[in-house]
Amino acid sequence: MTMPERSGGVVMSEAGLRERKKEATRQALHESALRLALEHGPERVTVEAIADDAGVSRRTFSNYFANKEEALFHGDRRRMRELGRLVRARPAGEPPWAALTAAAAEFYSETSGLDPEWIARSRLVRRHPSLAAAQVQTFAAMERELAAEVAVRFKDQDPSGVRATLLAATFLAALRISLNVWLENPAESSFWDLVRAALADAGRGFAAQR
Structure with a gap:
């Protein structure tokens, strides 16, 4: 049959x-x-x-x-994949730093930037330095993924990938520093206000790059 x-x-x-x-x-x-x-x-x-x-x-x-560390930081990887998706969705002709900044604005406006799970994990790392090495590895993986998204916008202008990696690393550093500052005094300002100011300062040398 x-x-x-x-x-x-x-x-x-x-x-x-x-x-x-x-x-x-x-x-x-x-x-x-x-x-x-x-x-x-x-x-x-x-x-x-x-x-x-x-x-x-x-x-x-x-x-x-x-x-167990990889399981613990899975949420960060998931957030970064979503941010990468938003970068891909930006107009093809948009300069790399502008695309990153716009994607961040969309991401944090959708999530309010204050996912309780994310904040709890961030505070956990601050209390337990033993997690620092695992966090560095997670950020390195996130940096590679984000650099791959940025590299598409440089086309043949960045054959070594240095510029794309530099942008991704600077972008993630701005997010990480903003988070650390906000966690110290969350009542003094909104997280997104800190991120927006940090991205504006960090991106001055990248803003005109295409």
């Missing part, structure tokens, strides 16, 4: 469902890692504890993250 072929729509729907389930598991592991780190301190949290809290096996954890 010949089984009827499934339509392309059904196959695509099943593939989309699998991806949504994977993302849900990844997010659950990330949330467990953050919650346990906030409750007990990151040094006392194990991969096994994170997996148990999320209701999955240790092997399943390894399918998604290499270690």
